[in-house]
Amino acid sequence: MKKITIAIDGFSSTGKSTLAKQLAKHLGYAYVDTGAMYRAVTYYAMEEGYIDDNHFDEKALVNNLSNINLRFVFNADLGFAEMYLNGQNVEKVIRTLAVSSKVSRVAAVSAVRAKLVEQQQQMGANKGVVMDGRDIGTVVFPDAELKLYMTASAQTRAQRRYDELIAKGDKVTYEEVLKNVQERDSIDSTRADSPLVKADDAIAIDNSELTIQEQFDKVLTLVASVT
Template identity: 70%
Template sequence: MESKIIVAIDGFSSTGKSTVAKQLAKHLGYIYVDTGAMYRTVALYALQNGYAKDGKVQEKLLIANLANIHISFQYNPSLGFSEVYLNTVNVETEIRGMEVSSYVSKVAAISAVRQKLVALQQQMGESKGIVMDGRDIGTVVFPNAELKLFMTASAETRAQRRYDELKQKGDTTVTFDEVYNNVVERDHIDTTRKDSPLVMADDAVEVDNSNLSREEQFTYILSLVKAKL
């Protein structure tokens, strides 16, 4: 039996990390873990309980209630990937909205939140055979991952993708400017936070997909995986 590896995919928001990670995991028969969904779930919990409002997060209240947040993934065969659950409730759809997007980087900047989720992520990768995407996977969660990728694209390209995605899902109120400003704000918070900021690992392969089709990107990344296997 061939040995399994860990594929760590980091990068900016809306670079299509989870799309390619899902493709890879399915192709390899690996487990896929969307760590962004985990942080989004904590942000949703904060919103539901009034710890996130008016653009601010009440850190102390959120930290005091971290033990009440149970995040799990359940595989949905009809979709072909695992959906995220918050305290046994499927929140896959709720966590993708603009409101959660506006708080997720603020929540992810809280050290206690990161410690809880990183420990959970490391447990998930103990037996390898995993594709995980996020902001600090190759630098903090799995510094010894066999393959590290760093995804990037221009802010305009990413905002357009996200805007199109929201429109497809039926969000008629959001404007391109709102999405663009959210992308830029998240980039700033993600790259400047004190605890494990978004940086490219020294041994990561940078993938700028501003002008790559999904097929081209997948073929390229699969060749990198095969070289490691």
């Protein structure tokens, strides 16, 4: 069976990462969570004081991009790679609502996107990779053999995200999460550089009513059709 590139795009909390991890494990492929990369850069900007709820010093962040080292380190106990920022495991801290509320603004900066897209393309140069994000099928790997575009209602996605955060012990309200989801949707789809759009040859999957297993089985059939 030939190795291919699988590109998964979609709005936040559409289950992209869950599906990508399942596929990578089943196929023996590398998994790259590009969202984690943008979250890590956002966390760096927050820690350095470049961004908060009231301001964003884009110039300072861009001028310090060379100081940001990102890498994925495989965790055998978890079965997937975790995000490391400058040698520090930031997998948990980058998943907070505080980071989520700022990541779309950071991801809209062209210099940030250029830096991370270059790294992502290098990671998938030899195929055998499942990559999820916002612009994988349109910018990072426009020639990917299989492109998926995940969708679900904002309310469904907010409920999923809310349940996930509560399970982790975060103190958030559903209303806060829904607002964040809607704001990120707007920024991701209207930014000037690489906005989130469905690639012409991507297959749309609305998983609002699908179980994780039903979604996985459906996509495995699609994978078999191109390998």
